[in-house]
Amino acid sequence: MKKRILVACGTAIATSTVVARKIEEEMAKRGIQVDTTQCKASEVPSKVEGHDLVVTTTFVSGTGDVPVIHSVSFLTGVGIEKDIETIVEHLKD
């Protein structure tokens, strides 16, 4: 079954577009099928339901039981491998 990732950023929806694109690329390389949804950080509590993971470039709250990965590596280019590994780990469960 496809895993669902909610990608949240601060003010501009553009940031989460970039991050979601990167995640999709990297997961596709690993043969993992994911569906990404984008939103602003403030919208996380209302949109988190039904997702397996939240990836955010900023700080979010109200995510309930859904694990959160805070990552700026998809923007800065530093530490992408490690963050990808963490995402893959979470999606295995």
Next chain:
Amino acid sequence: METRKERLERLRTKIRVERQATIDELARFFNVSTATIRRDIKALEVETPVVQTVGGGVLYQTEHSGAVDPRAGAHAIQEKIRIAEYCTELVHDKDDILIGPGSTTFLTGKILSGITDRSFRIITNSLELAIETSVAPNVRTVILGGEVFNRHSVYPDRHLEYFAGCHNEHMLIMSADGVDPDIGVTMFESRLVETVRRMIAVSDRIVLAADSSKFGRATYNRVCGLDAISMVVTDHNIDDAYISRLEEQGCRVEIV
């Protein structure tokens, strides 16, 4: 007194052992200026796997150097992202956007590639950014020619055909290493100063994206006065005194 050679040796060892550091931490540790550390890192980059990263971080690069905590590798990264996000909202449909050198401008360019409701052109000297923006269907990317350095950027000092033939209505998103109300906008990297000046000359909207740590500082190369800047985007740690001095000189200040 420690010689430069000795300091470089200690610096190399420190980075190798700790794998990562920030320019600020290293400057404090060696009790020298951040400019000196940047120069030292540049010297080390030539012969050892030490690299400066976006945001003032320093890495010891290996095959596994992806395993680095991004919080340590990037000074004030949350502030920079907020500033970059704000800057992307200033972009209009059909704009020609010059992206100046710097980590915050790099982030701005990268985030711009996620905008889907407007189309525009990005003009940059960063190979890395050009690769990122070229995948976005609504962004046309122009890369300024010149000599490539550090595998990811170009010094467009001798190949400025773009500027010779272009119009004067660009939006420029630029960065700085120092912003001082008296001295103006300064940069560390002398080889890029002329490029930024050319970018300023062809722009009618000039946005200076600079986190608050840049204020009250000045480095070697003066790029322009504050009167040239249309808007400053910075974070809330900026001193109120700077805000009024900037506004006196006609700069709009946005705090994000």
